[in-house]
Amino acid sequence: MSEIYEPQVGVETYKSKKYNTSSRWWSHALVIKEVLEMNPKTILEVGPGNMIVL
Secondary structure: OOOOOOOOOOHHHHHHOOOOHHHHHHHHHHHHHHHHOOOEEEHHHOOOOOOOOO
């Protein structure tokens, strides 16, 4: 049985200055650093987000 989920917020939320704070940019930088250090062959990105970390 599969369920269909409705988005909690609109995509525009992720493009706003209120969402993309300096703290969020640091978070992105740390995620990228950790992933690169793991040297993965593939990466799974979940959710639409703001398309910064790809």
